[in-house]
Amino acid sequence: MKIFKKTAIVLAALAAIGTVSSCKKLLVEQPRTQLLPDYFKTGGGIIAGIIGVYADIRDYSGGESTLYWVGTDEGRQGSSGSSTAQLFDNYNGINSSNTPGFDGRWADINTLNGVLKFAPLANDITDSQKATYIAQAKFLRAWLYFQLVQTYGGTTATEKSGIPLNIEFIEAPRSSEAPAPLADIYNQIIKDFTESISGLPNTITSDNPFSGAGAGKTATAAVAKTYLAKAYLTRGYLTEIAQPADFQKAADLSAEVIANKGVYGLDLWQSYADAYKIENDYGKENMFNIDYGLGGSDENYTRYQQQGDGGWGINFLYVVWRWDYIANAGIDNNNNIDAVPQTVSTSKQPMRRDNYNGRPYARVAPNGPYLYGTLWPAGQIKDSRFDATFQTFWIYNKPLYPAAGSVAPGLTSAEVAAGKTGAGSKGALIPTSNFSETAYNIPVDGDTAVLITDRDVTMARRDAFKGLIVEPNQINNLRWPTVKKFDDTRRTRLNDKSARPIIMLRFSELYLINAEANYMLGKTTEAANSLNVLRTRAAYRNPSDGDRIPKHAFRVTAANMAAANAANIAANQLSASELAQLAVAYNKTPGTALNGLDLILDEYSRELFGDQRRWYDLVRTRYLVRRVKMYKGATAPSSVDAVQDFHMRRPIPQSLIDAVLTGPKYPQNNGY
Template identity: 60%
Template sequence: MRIFNKTSFVIAVLAMLMIDSGCKKVLNESPRAGLYPNYFGTPGGVQAAVTGVYNDLRGAFSGEGLVFYYNGTDENISGGSAGTIAPILNSYNGINSSNTPDIMGLYVDINTLNGVLQYASSITDVTARTQYVAQAKFLRGFIYFYLVQTYGGLTATQKSGIPLHTTFITQASSEDKPAQLTEIYDLIIQDFTEAVAALPNTITSSNPFSAGGVGKTATVAVANAFLAKAYLTRGYTEAKHADDFQKAADLTAALINNKGTYGLNLWQNYNDVHKPVNDYGKENMFNIDYGISDPQYSGYVQQGSGGYGINQLYVLQRFNYVGPGVDNVAGIDAVPQKLSTKSGMLRDVYNGRPYTRLAPNVPYTMNVAFKDQVHDTRYDATFQTFWICNTNVAAGTTSTGGVKGKLIPASNVSLSAFQRPIDGDTAILMPSTDVTMARRDAFKGLIVTPKQFNNTIFPTVKKFDDPARTGILDFSSRPIVLMRFSEVYLMNAEANYMLGNISAAATSLNVLRQRAAYRTPADAQTVAKNQFRVTEETMSSANASNAAAMALTSEQLSQLSIPNNTNSGGSLNGMDLILEEYSRELYGDPRRWYDLVRTKQLVRRVKMYNAIGAPNVQDFHARRPIPQTLIDAVLSGPKYPQNNGYQ
């Protein structure tokens, strides 16, 4: 199954199966450029090939198919508009080779990169050749790492996995076979290691894979971070080496200690991490770019119904704020909540396009990970919990049939620009605690409390909102961040924990935890009035007090010293504490299923927290099934085998 079209090579976008998502939209393959083998021997050809692969990654991390990163974990459940496939992934009931992610189209990119590595030696400009080859090696390692984490490789107990192709293929073939897991990781680690030796320390205007210094292509730090992650991941597998965790700890420590060399650092304020102005700042290391003006990677066209390379991440965890009403009914605190159909909102640019494909899993996300919303700012920075009225709506009724006050809409509502409301009444409020009926009746709008959250109505993930949007149907031009500097601290903590170096693990966790205590008065404009906030007068003392409270307690340190327990029903251990920190720091990034799989915690934590997936999840679900497209494409030689546990 060697994907190649005779002697001409086509850089194609990812042929990724976009999971059924309600609207049943599919990304189509769309050729971007034709490259002949001899073109790889020129700087322009090699640059076009590497740029084409970066461009293809936009397709890989676009669209509604991204839900497979989240479903079937402790953090999320399928949203009310998730369609049919996402709930299957979340329930682990009915997963097969035809309804899970098919990312085998990435082998087109692997072949492109193999071509670069095979022919680049003929480039006479040594500087250019070195940069191009380093980027190609990083990208090949990155793609294989992504594939092997998804599907695995052959081991003593696993009968299938991904193929390993390391040479440029010029003739189509209908024969292929899975590779040994050890060989796959050997190549990944070799590629990342060799990329480190030649990549630049920072992105500059002379970098041929950025637009005037803008962009987040690979650097030394990026390759080292993914190298550390590869060691960390391999350390849990049958292919592990005895020093994998130590190498991960050493690499991440070196990145932290030499952060200035790479232009890296943490923002003092966690709220600043996700501001669009900082998308290419010191904390974001590796991005998939969707920029409107980037001449290398754009071709960006905003389309109401989607399109190639459109970032849809921001719409996936956004509830339909247009739907809930403002009327109270008797027994409103009963579960499930009964909501009227009298809407207090209309769809505008600021509040965004609600897809409702994913929802927070309340028993874990709200009740455990984000339980502390006073000392820790990350809940307020992650979730939108109030909506300002933006339309003329009739007054709601109280629980006793009386009439509430009429909502006053904001004066600057726009259907063509992203404008934060400057006034107006709150139409929807999601406080962190229950409220009395008297409070509900006195409130003009709708109050939804945590025990009323479900897969339809829930706090919206706001981290990825795009102020550059100009239409109510627009998606996003912001990048998707695949490596943040904060993850380097988390990986360092995880590696040291697995080594038994609890003090070192705690040090890295405390850096992030205490950073998360910092608030400014300016942050208050995005925080509901019922939530904790600071003023100029209280900021200094509150931040100091909260930072002290966020340091790991003696009880938490004791938990951190308990070795990783992967057995269902086991008591809490140090890995639970680390995974909770991953949630608070990186919630919403496309990653959670992979974090649970890597740490061998998928089954245990789904059973602990995800009531929908708990009855069916099994150990073999730590690999996705080999896509049917690959199995069907192998027509010669032995039939391509399926991963354990799947039909």
């Protein structure tokens, strides 16, 4: 985007603030005349303030935050996870000092309050432009408050703390603050989302000052309607403030956006795999993108250049779910060849880092029992989403078993003296011929060094396989299927991060929202219809997608594609037993029978696994404790005992509590 230098954006945002809303953290910068609040009385100042907030959302979203996934049914701490991630995975030791800190959100909210206060006075822009800019500011303020209230909550008759609510521009520092009633916060969120809709465009066009031609997707009317539906949906579960029509409004709004998808330029791709391809990042299915840019060629909006260790800015998503396929994948082909599980020899590693397999951060691992026991218990044939989401095989790319007469890396001196070469009784693994450290090359040949299967493997197959086999019950925090759908194929160095945008909202979520709202209304048929739209798409496959799935896995050819897809579409519709489960009423009590919302939450995982959302899905539905107790026992048993209802709100950060210097001390959330 060729709009403003990032430095100017940040200064424009900061100069308007004076203080964080609760606090003593005052600015030390000397205000510049052109960046004072009066700057928001100009079109340029309004745009700068709004873009500054979008830039901050990118910084919040693109870092290595593991707290969306650990401690949920979907994910667990990986082998390289931080001590903080472990606390949140086990729900033991969480406190106000290690909780996610959202301090910058208050500065952004005050920037938006400044825009909303002064924008009506701008006389260098048209009324139409003014309405659009004000709509953006209202949308962003609602979006920030929605994230904050879902994280920390608000005061109710039983909950003494939560977040403050400030919708007036604060020009002078202040040192007192108090949490706001939960009902007031949601009323403001719903008001802002609602009022933003009429001023936002239906689609992103080349003259949009916040999303240059094809370069990004900021708020549109459909995005605002979808978040408004989510706000109603979320409030509907909060019994102390819920309104009778909340679920119906969520159902109506989501249905309206789906029905008018052509107006908004939205639709599903025919193939689920297409939704996650890099060339479709700005296509019809992605509604709300946070951009990163390609580094040195774009220094205006993104200003992200290659980092010292490689990488485009701070989008870590593609590395967070990637296991250490180097250190934890060693093969010993001489001893215990076909043991179950096989012996893993860390001194005989068959893999080295290349561009295709990527940087193994190993921060978050899928919860194996949930992944294979619930989401895809019958393999991947009828549902393509597993294959499109996970990498389950690694092609040998390191000379580990050389020809006789040479010495393999990792052999001990005694083995060398004994004449061992590392060839192993099964023979040498053949490496891929197109290994690259600088290009994203899908392996065209070579033996499979590591295979993670979706079922138990016969001894006959083990006998014929040279590499390491990991069965579903052997998935742990050392070895797991890697989430591949965030891969950035443009990377040119081993340590590159990603320049892909983070997708905050996908069109497919409208069907899930609609199903969830209708379920809560007791409309089982309508809920099933929305889920089956996604099930239909999930069953479709293209021949071209077969190069990234294991050789033994189901795939289609040009000859059998039509028949195979028709059969799988029919097989992937909700079954009679699933329809019966969908008809079981909502019940969040741990240990009770599976019900319809359990089924819908499973569908959220199949459709959106790895997106930055899962903890919020479980908190919104009030199912966090139920689902952790149901699915985490085998992988993190201590979390099953520790998790409690109060964990559905994070503790108020200590930095905000300490910033309140006058008046009543800012209270901590219950339980912490």
